Amino acid sequence: MVRGEELSRPLGRPRATGDAPVGSPREEIIAAAGRLFAERGYAQVTMSDIARAAGLQQSSLYYWFRRKELVLHATFAVNRVPLEFMNRIGAQSGSPAMKLYRLVRFDTLQLCNSPCDVNELERLAEGQPKLFANFWEDRQRLHDWVVTLVNAGVEEGYFVDSDPELAAIAVLSFDEGIQKRFRHQAEHRLGGTSPFRHQSRNAAELAEFAAATILRSLLRRPANLSLLQRQAAAFGDD
Numbered sequence: 001m002v003r004g005e006e007l008s009r010p011l012g013r014p015r016a017t018g019d020a021p022v023g024s025p026r027e028e029i030i031a032a033a034g035r036l037f038a039e040r041g042y043a044q045v046t047m048s049d050i051a052r053a054a055g056l057q058q059s060s061l062y063y064w065f066r067r068k069e070l071v072l073h074a075t076f077a078v079n080r081v082p083l084e085f086m087n088r089i090g091a092q093s094g095s096p097a098m099k100l101y102r103l104v105r106f107d108t109l110q111l112c113n114s115p116c117d118v119n120e121l122e123r124l125a126e127g128q129p130k131l132f133a134n135f136w137e138d139r140q141r142l143h144d145w146v147v148t149l150v151n152a153g154v155e156e157g158y159f160v161d162s163d164p165e166l167a168a169i170a171v172l173s174f175d176e177g178i179q180k181r182f183r184h185q186a187e188h189r190l191g192g193t194s195p196f197r198h199q200s201r202n203a204a205e206l207a208e209f210a211a212a213t214i215l216r217s218l219l220r221r222p223a224n225l226s227l228l229q230r231q232a233a234a235f236g237d238d
Contacts, residue, residue, distance in 0.1 A: 026064050026074075028054045031115035033071045038120035042072060042131055072131075078118045079138035082107040085237070086145045096153035097215060101228055103149070104171060105211035106237050111179035112203035118176050143168050150218065159218040171214055178206050204238070 032053035036045045047068055051061040065071045085106050089099055111118060125132035146168035153159035182203060187194045212229065216222050 025054070025056060025060065027115035029056070029061060029064055029071060030074050030077075031117075033068075034075050034116040034120055034124075037072070037075070038117075038124045042068075042124065042128060047071075073134070075116045075121055076135050076138060078111065078114050078116055078121060079135060079142055081110045081114075083138055083142055083145070086142070089235075090145075095158055096149045096156060097158040097219060097224075097228060098232060100146070100149045100153065100171075100218075101211045101215050101232050102235060102237055103146070104175065104214050105207045105232070107172075108175045108178055108210040109203050109207035109238065111175055112182045112206060114179070117179070117183060119180055143172065146171050153218065158220060160220050162218065167218065174210060174214065178210055182206060 029050060033045070033050045036049055036053055040049075045068070047061055048058055050068070050071060051058040054061065065074070082103065086099075086103055089102060092099075094102075121135070125135045129136065147164045150159060150162065150164040150167040150171075154161060154164070182201070184194075185198075185200045186192055188196050188198050189200050190197060208229075211232075212225060215228060216225050219225060219228075
């Protein structure tokens, strides 16, 4: 994990375009870089390209990231943030059902709030597996965590009999699909550019729904979901 050289300061530098930033400069850099890496490939993108796409002077980009490699590793947070969360709660008390509920809720929330599109990043990683070795290692660990929780839930009688591997694929795909819909909400609300319309939802609402839906499908006693939700709320995982 490359973290040491990344600069993280509370204030940004002047923007090249003069436009008001949508998020923090750091978040906009990561989002812009993720799009460019997916469109052109990592090797074909320069720091100048990233600065231009983020609406920053190149000197401002170096204020946040000294090298392109550090920008790339910052995009890996879509995997690392839930892994760090899972490492934290893994040693805590609580049933596998409780831990899975908290993980799904947290992962969906952080995906919705992430500046990086996990689907774009995975497409890039598929084409450059060596460069993205750490990304795939993190991906595998997250998948294995979910497999472990589902398997434990089945063995301890919390969950119905199910294939833990298949459940892990479904859980993580569900989270990532919600991120995609959340990121494109502006296009689908009234007045948007798409002919398909739906009501906009906030990230917390979608995260709660995702966790409830996943757990309801697995619980041997679905009526226990309400109790599980109340207990999980006490942890303050936001």
